[in-house]
Amino acid sequence: MSAHSDLNGAVEALQGKLQSLNDLVRANQFMVEAMAGQGDALKQMSSGRTKDMLRRQARAQFHPDTGAAPDAAVLAILEEVLGHQEESAEIIPFPVRA
Template sequence: MPAHTDLNEALAALTDKLRSLNDLVTANQFMVEALARQGEELKQMNGAGTKDMLRRQARARFHPDTGTAPNAAALAILEDVLGLQQESAEIIPFPARA
């Protein structure tokens, strides 16, 4: 039975990591699509304006209650990245291998 429990725990951990990775991919896909569609417009805006616009668009898409494609985890990633005090919005780096 302990081997079965260990396997279940390993599968649960793997499932959590895959969900996290999927949320990062979703957030990055949003950023790539926004940059592809609105790149010129975004380049003409200042950093704060760009991030505000992207944040509004992310909320419209991913908000868990009102979004067109609800995804609270992806929205949290985007809110975190777009809320930083950096000058520009960039593709979100994936975590380094542990």
């Protein structure tokens, strides 16, 4: 029975990692599409205005209650990345393999 529960635990851990990876992929897809579709306009703005605009768009798309494609996990990733005070909004790096 312990082998079965060990396997279940491993499958659950893998599912959690796959879900996290999927969330990162969706967040990156949002950033790539925004930059591809609005790149010229974004380059004209200050980094603060760019991030504010991208955060508004992310909320409109992923807000869990009012978004067009509700996804709280993806929105949390984008809010974190776009909330940093760095000079640019960039593609979100995937975690380093341990």
